[in-house]
Amino acid sequence: MKGIFYIIIGSACYGVLSTFVKLAYNDGFIVNDVVGIQMFIGAILLWSIVLINKSRKSKLKSEQFIKPTKRDVLLLIVLGSTTGLTGMFYYLALQYIQASLAIVLMFQFTWIGVLLESIFNRKLPEKSKLLSLIPLLIGTLFATNVLTEGISSLNWFGVLFGLLSAISYSIFVLLSGRVALRTNPMTKTALMITGGFIICAIFLPPTFFTNGRLFVELAIKYGLILGFLGPFFSTLMFSKGVPLTGSGLASILGAAELPTATLMSALVLKETIGISQYVGIILILIGIVLPELLRKRSLQTA
Numbered sequence: 001m002k003g004i005f006y007i008i009i010g011s012a013c014y015g016v017l018s019t020f021v022k023l024a025y026n027d028g029f030i031v032n033d034v035v036g037i038q039m040f041i042g043a044i045l046l047w048s049i050v051l052i053n054k055s056r057k058s059k060l061k062s063e064q065f066i067k068p069t070k071r072d073v074l075l076l077i078v079l080g081s082t083t084g085l086t087g088m089f090y091y092l093a094l095q096y097i098q099a100s101l102a103i104v105l106m107f108q109f110t111w112i113g114v115l116l117e118s119i120f121n122r123k124l125p126e127k128s129k130l131l132s133l134i135p136l137l138i139g140t141l142f143a144t145n146v147l148t149e150g151i152s153s154l155n156w157f158g159v160l161f162g163l164l165s166a167i168s169y170s171i172f173v174l175l176s177g178r179v180a181l182r183t184n185p186m187t188k189t190a191l192m193i194t195g196g197f198i199i200c201a202i203f204l205p206p207t208f209f210t211n212g213r214l215f216v217e218l219a220i221k222y223g224l225i226l227g228f229l230g231p232f233f234s235t236l237m238f239s240k241g242v243p244l245t246g247s248g249l250a251s252i253l254g255a256a257e258l259p260t261a262t263l264m265s266a267l268v269l270k271e272t273i274g275i276s277q278y279v280g281i282i283l284i285l286i287g288i289v290l291p292e293l294l295r296k297r298s299l300q301t302a
Helices: 002-026 031-056 070-093 099-106 109-121 127-143 156-176 185-203 212-245 247-267 275-301
Strands: none
Touching: 002 031, 002 099, 002 212, 002 247, 031 070, 031 185, 031 212, 070 099, 070 156, 070 185, 099 127, 099 156, 099 247, 099 275, 109 127, 109 156, 109 275, 127 275, 185 212, 212 247, 247 275
């Protein structure tokens, strides 16, 4: 039960990020600084915990973790660039479309991941995964209002950035389970977030490093909450919860990010969300849950 609680809290924290980003835009902050401050503060918080654990010779160090090699460090930083690109594309999408639509587009990583996995492994996906694509794709049509308002209602810059965030996140999910598996999760995450900050700083150079007043104002208003809830606290919750629940259940519980982001956009940002969108979100959630339910059913009947 504790593991389930950790995962739900972590995914809910991810879900509220888009609302704070939208509020930051409304206050006049630009995407370069918003995404930059989140990754920068997140990296500082994570490295602080890594150093504290190291100095105290914490329990984490006594477990079966090994020090990452130079190759592992480089791979983790490169892998972390995909998390940075995910945040960068997602936050760019939020400049053009509603938060409730942006999170739906980002959640296309579910079927994109299935496609990439089949290409990577050179074999067709399992039947359960193929079946899950049906409610996922139908749900997306409903959630984006394409069926009710037509394609012309969409802002294509927002759609493009939203889908790019889904692609980059799919790449991260595909590769994260193959790199530095025995490295301390906190150290691993700190290296990846560092890589994410580097790639964001290259493509969207933050201006707050040359403007101390901007840095303080942005950090106090939005940076601390974004850096804490996103890269730091959510990661901590998942690192605690996944070993207790298993990856299958964790992927289902992680879908709590979608309804959280939608409800926050409706309650805080006052975005209009119609019945069609709610139906679409429910179908997407069914598509996420379906493979795990079918897998458990096949194990019980075997």
